Every structure is written in structure tokens, then in C-alpha cells.
Amino acid sequence: MVDPVTLDGEQTIGTFDEKRAADAVRELLIAVGENPDREGLRDTPARVARAYKEIFAGLWQTPEDVLTTTFDLGHDEMIVVRDIEVVSMCEHHLLPFHGVAHVGYIPAESGKITGLSKLARLVDVFARRPQVQERLTTQIADSLMRILDARGAIIVIEAEHMCMSVRGIRKPGAKTTTSAVRGQLRNPTTRAEAMSLILS
Ligand SMILES: Nc1nc2c(ncn2[C@@H]2O[C@H](COP(=O)(O)OP(=O)(O)OP(=O)(O)O)[C@@H](O)[C@H]2O)c(=O)[nH]1
Ligand SMILES: [Zn+2]
Numbered sequence: 001m002v003d004p005v006t007l008d009g010e011q012t013i014g015t016f017d018e019k020r021a022a023d024a025v026r027e028l029l030i031a032v033g034e035n036p037d038r039e040g041l042r043d044t045p046a047r048v049a050r051a052y053k054e055i056f057a058g059l060w061q062t063p064e065d066v067l068t069t070t071f072d073l074g075h076d077e078m079i080v081v082r083d084i085e086v087v088s089m090c091e092h093h094l095l096p097f098h099g100v101a102h103v104g105y106i107p108a109e110s111g112k113i114t115g116l117s118k119l120a121r122l123v124d125v126f127a128r129r130p131q132v133q134e135r136l137t138t139q140i141a142d143s144l145m146r147i148l149d150a151r152g153a154i155i156v157i158e159a160e161h162m163c164m165s166v167r168g169i170r171k172p173g174a175k176t177t178t179s180a181v182r183g184q185l186r187n188p189t190t191r192a193e194a195m196s197l198i199l200s
Contacts, residue, residue, distance in 0.1 A: 016056065021049035055089060058128030063143035066121035067114050070148065074111045078152075078190070080104035080197040084120045090163050091130035099159030099175065102198040105144045106152035106184050114148060133159055133178045141180035152185035154194045 022045035029036040029044065036045065080102065087098040101123045107113045126139045137155050144153040156179045165172040185191050 016053050016060070018046075018049045018053060021052055022046045025049060054128075056128055056130070058125045061125045061128075063122055063125055063139075063147055066118050066125055067143065067147045069115045069118060070112050071115075072111045073113055075113060076107050076109055076111045076151075078104055078106050078194060078197070079113065079116075080154075080194060081116055081119050082198055084123050086123055086127050086136075086157060086159065088127035088129070088131045088133075088136055088159075090161055091132060093163040093167070094130070095162040095166070097131075097133060097159045097161040097163075097176075099157060101140070102154075102156045103140060103144075104154040104185070104194045104198065105148065105150040106190070108149040108151060110149075112148055133157055133161075133176055137178040138180045141182050145182050150183065152183035152187075152190065153180070154182075154185045154191065154198075155180045156195075156198055 025045040025048040026036045029041060034041060036042070081104075082100075082102045084101045084103060085098075086101045087096055089095070090097050103119045103123065122140055122143060126136050126143075137157050141153040141155045144150045156177065158175050158177045160173065160175055164170075164174055181191060185194055
């Protein structure tokens with residue numbers, strides 16, 4: 001058994017236990033009144049366990065793991081990547097929420113920037129965990145500020161929550177927008193410029 005790892009100095013977790021997850025899914029099937037031994041469900045517990053391992057893979061990664069490649073391009077102005085597809089799991093119901101993330105930052109004066117794909121990877125590190133949309137948004141912003149020494153960061157996430165569409169209040173199509181703004185992007189003019197890039 002691997003030692004528990006500490007992520008972002010805030011979270012201590014164990015390993016993904018595939019057998020335990022499969023046993024739990026089997027129990028769940030029994031609890032809902034199904035027969036987990038019927039042919040169609042026989043492989044389901046193991047399959048669901050593998051799916052959860054993938055869906056929650058972000059629990060095994062740190063933002064530092066993906067923001068490794070940095071260049072000094074002498075570019076110290078705002079960079080925005082729009083419409084990064086995001087799929088995460090609401091921690092209240094373990095149902096997906098999905099939508100898009102827009103990620104912008106102002107690099108450190110040194111011009112330390114990261115590869116564009118790394119911004120999408122950063123989104124995934126935090127999305128692939130049991131989440132709430134607000135925390136997902138702030139964790140991305142805080143990582144950019146901390147790891148890239150960014151002078152500013154702005155993250156906007158628009159998502160639809162399955163827990164609001166397929167159960168409970170049942171309002172398909174309702175979208176939730178969250179934002180996190182840090183550093184120089186709190187300045188109203190800079191923020192407005194970022195928002196115009198995000199919304200364009
Ligand atoms: N703020 C926030 N709330 C969320 C998120 N995902 C789900 N929720 C909400 O979490 C709340 C949980 O409320 P509870 O009253 O404990 O659970 P519930 O009885 O299943 O609530 P209903 O969904 O209203 O039926 C619900 O209002 C969800 O809509 C999220 O990312 N952020
Ligand atoms: Zn939910």
C-alpha cells in the first residue's frame with residue numbers, strides 16, 4: 001500500500017482501492033433491488049470501479065505535476081484559453097457536472113509562462129476529483145498564482161449539473177457560472193479586458 005499523499009497541503013488521501021470500490025458497487029446494486037449476479041451486471045462492479053479510478057484520477061495528481069513545462073518567452077501580457085471542456089463530479093450526489101472553463105492569466109514579470117495544453121491539464125487535475133464548482137474554480141486560479149508566480153488569474157466556469165437535471169429539482173439546461181479572479185486581474189480595466197476576450 002502506497003503511503004497517503006498530501007495534495008496542496010490541504011488534503012490527505014489514501015490509494016484507490018479497486019476491489020473495495022467494486023465491492024461497494026455490488027452492495028449498491030443489491031441495495032437498489034437489483035441482482036448483481038445476473039448476466040448483464042456480473043462485470044459491472046469491476047467496470048464501475050475502473051471508471052471511478054479514471055474519473056477520480058486527479059486525486060493522484062498535483063497541479064505541480066502538470067505545470068512542469070515553463071518557458072520564458074519574454075511575453076508578460078495576458079493569455080486566455082477559452083472553452084476548455086470540463087467534466088467533473090459533484091461531491092454531493094456523485095453525478096457529473098459538465099461545461100466549459102475559460103482560463104486566463106498574466107504571467108510573472110520574468111515572462112514565465114506554461115504550455116497552453118498545460119492549462120487544460122490543470123483544469124483536469126482538479127476536475128477529476130469529487131468537487132463543487134466553486135472550489136474547482138478557485139483551485140485552478142490559486143495554482144496559477146502559486147506555481148507560475150502569475151501576476152493575475154481569471155477563471156470562469158459555466159456548467160450544467162446532472163444533479164439538477166436528472167433528479168431533484170429536474171431543471172435540464174440550467175447553467176451555473178462561477179469565477180475566480182486574482183491579483184492584477186482584480187483591477188476593473190484588466191478584468192474587463194479579460195472578460196471581453198473570454199466572451200468574444
Ligand atoms: N454551491 C454548489 N452547490 C452544488 C454544487 N453541486 C451540487 N450542488 C448543490 O448541493 C446541494 C445539496 O443540497 P442538499 O439539500 O444537501 O441535497 P438534496 O436534498 O439532494 O438537494 P436537492 O438537489 O435540492 O434535491 C443542492 O442544492 C445541489 O444543487 C456545486 O458545485 N456548488
Ligand atoms: Zn449534486
